[in-house]
Amino acid sequence: MxxxxxxxxxxxxxxxxxxxxxxKVRYVKxxxxxxxxxHKKTKDPKVLRKLFxxxxxxxxxxxxxxxxxxxxxxxxxxxxxxxxxxxLSKNMQFFKSESVVKGTPRVAYTTIYQCDEFSICIFFLxxxxxxxxxxxxxxxxxxxLLVGRMHIKSYDWAVHPNSQHPMAMPPSSQLxxxxxxxxxxxxxxxxxxxxxxxxxxxxxEFRAITPCAVLDVLGPPYSKEDDRDxxxxxxxxxxxxxxxxxxxxxxxxRWLEEIEVPEKSEMDRIEYLGPQLIETTSL
Numbered sequence: 388m389x390x391x392x393x394x395x396x397x398x399x400x401x402x403x404x405x406x407x408x409x410x411k412v413r414y415v416k417x418x419x420x421x422x423x424x425x426h427k428k429t430k431d432p433k434v435l436r437k438l439f440x441x442x443x444x445x446x447x448x449x450x451x452x453x454x455x456x457x458x459x460x461x462x463x464x465x466x467x468x469x470x471x472x473x474x475l476s477k478n479m480q481f482f483k484s485e486s487v488v489k490g491t492p493r494v495a496y497t498t499i500y501q502c503d504e505f506s507i508c509i510f511f512l513x514x515x516x517x518x519x520x521x522x523x524x525x526x527x528x529x530x531x532l533l534v535g536r537m538h539i540k541s542y543d544w545a546v547h548p549n550s551q552h553p554m555a556m557p558p559s560s561q562l563x564x565x566x567x568x569x570x571x572x573x574x575x576x577x578x579x580x581x582x583x584x585x586x587x588x589x590x591x592e593f594r595a596i597t598p599c600a601v602l603d604v605l606g607p608p609y610s611k612e613d614d615r616d617x618x619x620x621x622x623x624x625x626x627x628x629x630x631x632x633x634x635x636x637x638x639x640x641r642w643l644e645e646i647e648v649p650e651k652s653e654m655d656r657i658e659y660l661g662p663q664l665i666e667t668t669s670l
Contacts, residue, residue: 432662434472438464438604439500439507439664446505446606449613452527453606458581461604465531465579468602473499473509474661475533475600481511482534482598491651492516492595497659506608507664511657512537512595519649520592520620528582528605532575535599539580541569541588542622545640562623562642565590572596590620590643621646 441464445457453461470476492513499507510518512535520540542565568588569580582589593601609615623642 432472434464434468435499435662435664438468442505442507442604442606446527448504449525449607449615452583458527461529462579462581465529465602465604468531468533469576470533470600472662473533473602475509477534481513482600493653493655494518495655495657497657499659499661500664501608503607505604505606508603508605509533509659510593510599510601510603512593512599512601514595514597516595517651518593519651520590520622520643521652522590522618522620523582523584523605523609524615524618525584526582526589526605526607526609526615527584528603529579530582530604531579531602532573532577533600533602534575536572536574536596537599537601538572538594538596539569539591540567540594540622541582541591542566542641542643543568543586543589561644563644565622565641565643567639567641575599619646619649619652620644 438461441461445453445461447453476482492515494513494516495511497509497511499509501507512518520542545564545566569591573580581587582591593599607613607615609617620643623644625640625642
């Protein structure tokens with residue numbers, strides 16, 4: 388495998404539309420052709436290659452979770468990654484605080500690499516943009532905030548030890564008890580955060596305070612055919628549907644209700660023009 392350094396998009400709005408409908412992802416057949424202003428070549432493409440090579444070693448396919456040693460290995464690489472390693476710059480117009488997005492801010496994404504075992508992608512969130520509360524079934528996900536300031540909220544499913552306790556009996560069959568794992572603000576540069584199939588805040592929401600870029604490594608990636616489709620949720624207070632006698636206060640428990648794909652989940656896909664990952668086969 389070798390890396391070819393290249394320029395990256397300077398205008399995140401140059402996109403290929405992606406729409407969710409009936410839980411299906413649909414793309415327009417042809418990308419919208421725009422002129423790009425290539426960014427200065429990265430001085431260290433080896434960093435991205437090191438991440439790629441490590442992912443090839445760490446992710447073994449569906450149904451497996453990397454051991455702690457491998458998680459630490461990937462985190463140590465991601466913690467050192469900066470915007471330049473994927474062809475980005477804080478000086479790009481998109482990341483400038485004075486940038487104004489008219490109407491509802493739309494999230495954009497680009498895929499650096501994807502195979503059956505893992506994917507590496509970047510999400511671009513304008514200020515005030517939201518990636519709604521969603522899950523990652525059977526997946527281990529590493530997220531690294533490269534640029535910006537973001538609020539993150541995450542949950543894991545909760546099981547009450549007493550099956551007769553009011554919290555163990557949801558007021559509606561549409562609700563399921565979840566425990567709040569994170570509810571705070573991250574500012575780049577910061578440490579990588581990791582979620583697992585059942586722990587670490589598998590269900591999360593991103594809300595951009597300033598324009599942001601998030602590098603995600605997913606193993607394995609989403610796949611509807613393999614029962615790893617994305618589901619969306621709405622969180623409700625624990626008191627929802629309970630009477631005063633049943634209501635037990637808890638700052639960390641909420642009801643989650645699965646909902647249809649939100650309009651806010653619509654994203655724009657852009658072409659990746661940063662350092663290229665090219666696999667080579669030995670003769």
